[in-house]
Amino acid sequence: MTVTPLGMPRRLVEVTLDGEPVRVPEGSTLLDACRAAGKDVPTLCHGDTLTPKNACRLCMVEVEGSRTLVPACSRKAEPGMEVRTGTERVRHSRKIVLELLASSADLSTTPRAAEWIEEYGARPGRFGPDAARLGEEPRIDNELYVRDYDKCILCYKCVDACGEQWQNTFAIAVAGRGFDARISVEHDAPLPDSACVYCGNCVEVCPTGALSFTSEFDMRAAGTWDESRQTRTTTVCAYCGVGCTLTLHVQDNEIVKVTSPHDNPVTHGNLCIKGRFGYQHVQNRD
Amino acid sequence: MRKRDGNPKTYTRLTHPLVRDSREEPFRRASWDEALDRVARGLERNRGAFGMFSCSRATNEMNYVAQKFARVVMGTHNVDSCNRTCHAPSVAGLAAAFGSGGGTSSYEEVEHTDVIVMWGSNARFAHPIFFQHVLKGIRNGARMYAVDPRRTATAEWAESWLGLNVGTDIALAHAIGREIIAAGLVNETFVERATTGFEEYRALVEPWTLSLASKVTGVPAAAIRELAHAYARAERAQLCWTLGVTEHHNGTDNVRALINLALLTGHVGRYGSGLQPLRGQNNVQGGGDMGAIPNRLPGFQDILDPQVRRKFSAAWGTDLAPHYGLNLTEMFEAMEDGTLRAVYCVGENPAQSEADTQQAVRRLKQLDFLVVQDIFLTRTAELADVVLPATASWAETEGTTTNSERRVQRVRRAVAPPGEARDDIDILCDVAARLGHRWEYPDAEAVWDELRSLSPVHHGMTYARLEEHQGIQWPCPSTDRLEPSYLHGRLWEPDPARRGRPAPFGIVQHDPPVDMTDENYPIRLTTGRRLDSYNTGVQSGGFASPLRRGEYIELSPEDAEHYGVVTGEQVQVTSRRGSVTAPVWVDPALRPGLAFMTFHFPDEVDTNQLTIEANCPIAGTAEFKASAIRIEKLPVATEVPPLTRL
Numbered sequence: 001m002t003v004t005p006l007g008m009p010r011r012l013v014e015v016t017l018d019g020e021p022v023r024v025p026e027g028s029t030l031l032d033a034c035r036a037a038g039k040d041v042p043t044l045c046h047g048d049t050l051t052p053k054n055a056c057r058l059c060m061v062e063v064e065g066s067r068t069l070v071p072a073c074s075r076k077a078e079p080g081m082e083v084r085t086g087t088e089r090v091r092h093s094r095k096i097v098l099e100l101l102a103s104s105a106d107l108s109t110t111p112r113a114a115e116w117i118e119e120y121g122a123r124p125g126r127f128g129p130d131a132a133r134l135g136e137e138p139r140i141d142n143e144l145y146v147r148d149y150d151k152c153i154l155c156y157k158c159v160d161a162c163g164e165q166w167q168n169t170f171a172i173a174v175a176g177r178g179f180d181a182r183i184s185v186e187h188d189a190p191l192p193d194s195a196c197v198y199c200g201n202c203v204e205v206c207p208t209g210a211l212s213f214t215s216e217f218d219m220r221a222a223g224t225w226d227e228s229r230q231t232r233t234t235t236v237c238a239y240c241g242v243g244c245t246l247t248l249h250v251q252d253n254e255i256v257k258v259t260s261p262h263d264n265p266v267t268h269g270n271l272c273i274k275g276r277f278g279y280q281h282v283q284n285r286d
Numbered sequence: 287m288r289k290r291d292g293n294p295k296t297y298t299r300l301t302h303p304l305v306r307d308s309r310e311e312p313f314r315r316a317s318w319d320e321a322l323d324r325v326a327r328g329l330e331r332n333r334g335a336f337g338m339f340s341c342s343r344a345t346n347e348m349n350y351v352a353q354k355f356a357r358v359v360m361g362t363h364n365v366d367s368c369n370r371t372c373h374a375p376s377v378a379g380l381a382a383a384f385g386s387g388g389g390t391s392s393y394e395e396v397e398h399t400d401v402i403v404m405w406g407s408n409a410r411f412a413h414p415i416f417f418q419h420v421l422k423g424i425r426n427g428a429r430m431y432a433v434d435p436r437r438t439a440t441a442e443w444a445e446s447w448l449g450l451n452v453g454t455d456i457a458l459a460h461a462i463g464r465e466i467i468a469a470g471l472v473n474e475t476f477v478e479r480a481t482t483g484f485e486e487y488r489a490l491v492e493p494w495t496l497s498l499a500s501k502v503t504g505v506p507a508a509a510i511r512e513l514a515h516a517y518a519r520a521e522r523a524q525l526c527w528t529l530g531v532t533e534h535h536n537g538t539d540n541v542r543a544l545i546n547l548a549l550l551t552g553h554v555g556r557y558g559s560g561l562q563p564l565r566g567q568n569n570v571q572g573g574g575d576m577g578a579i580p581n582r583l584p585g586f587q588d589i590l591d592p593q594v595r596r597k598f599s600a601a602w603g604t605d606l607a608p609h610y611g612l613n614l615t616e617m618f619e620a621m622e623d624g625t626l627r628a629v630y631c632v633g634e635n636p637a638q639s640e641a642d643t644q645q646a647v648r649r650l651k652q653l654d655f656l657v658v659q660d661i662f663l664t665r666t667a668e669l670a671d672v673v674l675p676a677t678a679s680w681a682e683t684e685g686t687t688t689n690s691e692r693r694v695q696r697v698r699r700a701v702a703p704p705g706e707a708r709d710d711i712d713i714l715c716d717v718a719a720r721l722g723h724r725w726e727y728p729d730a731e732a733v734w735d736e737l738r739s740l741s742p743v744h745h746g747m748t749y750a751r752l753e754e755h756q757g758i759q760w761p762c763p764s765t766d767r768l769e770p771s772y773l774h775g776r777l778w779e780p781d782p783a784r785r786g787r788p789a790p791f792g793i794v795q796h797d798p799p800v801d802m803t804d805e806n807y808p809i810r811l812t813t814g815r816r817l818d819s820y821n822t823g824v825q826s827g828g829f830a831s832p833l834r835r836g837e838y839i840e841l842s843p844e845d846a847e848h849y850g851v852v853t854g855e856q857v858q859v860t861s862r863r864g865s866v867t868a869p870v871w872v873d874p875a876l877r878p879g880l881a882f883m884t885f886h887f888p889d890e891v892d893t894n895q896l897t898i899e900a901n902c903p904i905a906g907t908a909e910f911k912a913s914a915i916r917i918e919k920l921p922v923a924t925e926v927p928p929l930t931r932l
């Protein structure tokens with residue numbers, strides 16, 4: 001938008017998506033190409049502000065000449081690529097992935113999970129009732145956000161957001177390996193004893209609700225959380241002079257959640273503790 | 287009121303007007319009509335002795351109307367806001383050098399630069415999202431240098447930390463300048479074409495050898511030399527600063543000394559090279575831009591320019607006095623001698639935010655009439671004759687604010703205000719009407735469009751365009767194009783006519799802090815912000831931060847040992863102006879002789895009773911960053927409740 005030296009304009013690359021030719025800017029991923037063409041490719045671990053992690057394997061598509069399926073979120077479009085997004089092989093892969101994910105984690109608060117499970121005919125119950133789950137209670141150890149690791153699919157987005165990609169606080173990481181891998185702060189401590197600075201940028205990117213703001217967690221528990229009755233209003237943070245854009249989620253005239261647009265030039269979707277949680281003073285009404 | 291858990295007093299929203307006949311009485315609830323009539327009478331009888339404290343937290347539109355109220359309704363340029371207590375020296379310094387009081391580059395540019403200098407700025411805590419851009423820059427290969435008396439969370443990311451003695455910024459800057467000259471690293475073409483006063487500057491810095499500067503600043507000569515060479519040799523460099531530079535009795539001089547370095551090396555007016563003061567409040571930039579300062583009309587246009595005055599006189603239908611008004615600091619002094627008798631205070635809390643708060647409160651009490659318009663009954667509002675409940679501008683009104691990179695962005699109403707609370711602009715217009723001025727502003731956009739018609743730098747920013755571009759940076763004179771993200775590219779023009787006025791070097795002298803340390807007050811106290819709290823805590827006290835631990839006097843491990851005190855122990859902290867009791871926190875990031883406090887919890891520990899009102903003569907900002915104190919162990923070491931004034 002502003003005049004900056006961006007170098008040469010990007011060339012367009014032509015690929016074939018399910019038989020249709022489409023042109024996308026050089027450097028685009030297959031997921032970008034699919035979305036530009038209006039194709040709905042499911043994904044959980046892809047974050048528009050994060051480097052692709054290829055963790056969830058939901059977005060796999062078939063590329064002519066490739067022995068295996070490829071993850072659309074990270075594979076760059078190359079000239080002449082022939083991509084198929086809805087073949088039997090692709091649908092079968094997604095079905096299995098959904099079954100594995102939904103049997104090992106609680107996807108009840110994952111947006112669209114139920115819809116995909118139905119669309120791909122996945123039957124998570126077929127592994128039996130004792131499929132590997134953590135079976136943990138949500139961790140409520142501070143007043144700002146809750147960690148419910150029963151819902152964690154180990155996509156690592158929170159680790160990347162807390163780490164070198166944005167926040168650079170490194171409060172959370174992957175502990176354990178293989179089947180024992182899980183997201184944790186140092187020594188698995190309660191959050192107030194960790195390096196956490198409560199920016200909430202991990203909550204912002206969590207795709208399943210494993211991390212959620214206390215306001216949302218409590219309202220869901222009370223059965224009062226209702227996104228259809230919520231308004232989203234974009235405004236500017238009331239604290240320091242950086243001027244972060246906030247999206248205020250309001251239900252019944254109460255701010256219940258604060259996010260930031262991911263394409264905003266100031267924040268790129270990130271906030272600090274004051275912007276994310278410092279709204280309560282407005283509604284201390286009596 | 288609980289303090290043990292570190293959570294401060296919480297404030298409840300004001301929901302209806304409050305009035306009283308004398309300051310000895312308690313407030314009583316009043317109708318809006320009665321309250322506004324009282325305001326009109328109180329201001330009318332003090333015509334000619336009026337001052338307006340506008341609000342750096344409110345929208346541009348509100349600030350525009352507030353300054354218009356002062357100038358048109360009350361006929362005075364006495365309008366200012368808390369920019370005076372923070373970045374007024376940056377505005378004054380930048381304006382003196384370049385003719386414009388804004389930071390010269392954009393956040394994104396710090397990601398694409400080679401050297402970043404963070405001077406007197408703990409952005410990691412005070413401006414966390416700006417610091418994310420800095421971290422991107424560091425990850426892209428930039429080298430960052432932190433200049434700060436404390437080894438802050440920002441300094442942890444630095445290539446090198448220059449831990450200077452408080453108040454020796456000019457000595458350090460001059461030594462860097464001298465080293466750049468001595469090493470032959472001056473950008474001679476830029477200096478010759480785009481600056482004036484180089485020879486004088488060279489003579490000025492000549493005495494500041496590395497060894498002298500090292501003695502004065504406490505920074506090793508090698509570290510000064512390294513920063514000088516890194517900054518001067520960089521293809522692009524960003525020099526960022528915050529209140530560690532400005533909150534001194536010579537804040538404007540400090541800013542000029544930093545600008546000199548950019549002039550010497552040509553690190554201004556190019557993409558990735560610039561000067562970036564990080565502003566402390568959501569709209570402190572915008573408040574000044576809107577003319578809520580005593581020397582500028584909206585659009586940063588000089589009151590002394592007859593053409594400018596003619597334009598505004600015609601638009602507003604009133605004559606404008608051809609002189610500057612009083613700034614916030616001068617208004618407080620005028621309260622003392624009785625020449626300022628009525629104040630309209632919108633959203634400010636000077637009773638807790640000014641340096642030397644006891645003096646500020648005494649002066650406010652001397653006023654004949656004080657009206658406070660706020661969302662809370664702050665300590666300042668408790669001193670008022672009339673209190674008007676306002677809306678929280680960022681969540682309850684429409685309008686715009688302007689951030690540190692000059693980006694004007696829309697704020698929008700997301701929630702309905704409580705009780706009878708009303709929009710600031712509506713309230714001001716109602717008072718204006720009672721004083722004989724009928725202004726028709728159906729909405730905030732109407733105010734904005736009036737401002738756009740008068741301010742060339744804002745002319746191109748329609749609400750529709752602000753929405754489309756997620757904010758637009760000024761200058762934006764045209765409705766069909768956008769300007770570069772950096773200012774003063776003109777300085778690089780080969781054609782002298784297009785280059786315009788060259789930037790003068792600032793000829794400024796090192797001057798140590800006013801409040802000297804001696805055997806009675808041996809410790810240097812500096813103040814600042816923590817990550818999760820904000821200013822006087824009225825806002826940030828409203829949420830339950832797990833990081834918050836309340837106010838502490840932070841001491842170096844060496845000093846804690848010397849005084850025989852431990853973390854959590856209450857001590858008496860005394861300066862030449864006041865005394866408070868506060869618990870001790872031991873912070874290894876502090877050097878012996880240096881202590882740190884915030885002013886986030888004034889209801890528990892009123893830090894600003896300690897600070898000195900030694901003001902910058904140009905910008906009027908007080909020396910919050912340097913007081914001399916002593917620490918005394920209390921006779922009973924524990925179980926002493928924190929000092930309260932309930």
